[in-house]
Amino acid sequence: NAGVTQTPKFRVLKTGQSMTLLCAQDMNHEYMYWYRQDPGMGLRLIHYSVGEGTTAKGEVPDGYNVSRLKKQNFLLGLESAAPSQTSVYFCASSYSGIVANQPQHFGDGTRLSIL
Amino acid sequence: DAKTTQPTSMDCAEGRAANLPCNHSTISGNEYVYWYRQIHSQGPQYIIHGLKNNETNEMASLIITEDRKSSTLILPHATLRDTAVYYCIVRLNNAGNMLTFGGGTRLMVKP
Numbered sequence: 143n144a145g146v147t148q149t150p151k152f153r154v155l156k157t158g159q160s161m162t163l164l165c166a167q168d169m170n171h172e173y174m175y176w177y178r179q180d181p182g183m184g185l186r187l188i189h190y191s192v193g194e195g196t197t198a199k200g201e202v203p204d205g206y207n208v209s210r211l212k213k214q215n216f217l218l219g220l221e222s223a224a225p226s227q228t229s230v231y232f233c234a235s236s237y238s239g240i241v242a243n244q245p246q247h248f249g250d251g252t253r254l255s256i257l
Numbered sequence: 258d259a260k261t262t263q264p265t266s267m268d269c270a271e272g273r274a275a276n277l278p279c280n281h282s283t284i285s286g287n288e289y290v291y292w293y294r295q296i297h298s299q300g301p302q303y304i305i306h307g308l309k310n311n312e313t314n315e316m317a318s319l320i321i322t323e324d325r326k327s328s329t330l331i332l333p334h335a336t337l338r339d340t341a342v343y344y345c346i347v348r349l350n351n352a353g354n355m356l357t358f359g360g361g362t363r364l365m366v367k368p
Contacts, residue, residue, distance in 0.1 A: 175356075177358075183360070187357075201357075232300050234301075234356075245291070246301075250299055251300055
């Protein structure tokens with residue numbers, strides 16, 4: 143089972159460039175999430191989605207956009223990359239959050255450096 | 258969501274039990290206690306969760322005090338592969354189902 147797959151695994155961008163990170167899950171999960179993790183820190187939620195066609199802001203949404211056109215995919219976009227967005231990005235998914243005790247399953251991350 | 262407090266780091270000898278404490282003195286009645294871990298360079302991995310009763314699965318045991326203000330994650334026979342950062346997270350029972358990660362405890366299992 144693939145679980146949660148993130149592409150690409152690594153990427154280097156120049157300031158001002160744009161890119162899209164892709165997250166795909168094969169567990170038929172309703173909820174999907176994007177987090178970022180800076181060195182020595184815990185994860186912070188950027189955006190999340192409670193179902194196909196819906197998205198919502200998390201703790202640190204500025205500078206990012208997301209889309210959930212298909213249930214299995216959740217895209218994170220950087221329109222104009224800034225050095226402050228250098229981080230490791232993790233995607234996660236879970237069953238419906240209406241039932242609280244559903245664990246989130248994480249991908250292995252995308253390491254993004256912005257010069 | 259209630260705030261959690263964990264020691265920054267701990268050591269454990271290989272083959273011994275690792276007991277990781279977590280304080281969550283402001284926890285409310287409908288908040289669950291979750292434990293995740295993150296092995297270097299990998300995504301967080303779910304370990305176990307509980308509400309009131311002690312829980313056990315193939316990975317670990319979770320002991321929650323009667324007043325629910327603290328809990329302990331127990332890895333019964335730690336191995337070198339258990340070296341990781343362990344996160345204790347307390348969650349509200351709401352539709353958002355978001356996780357708020359703090360600093361965690363860095364567990365070093367030594368031979």
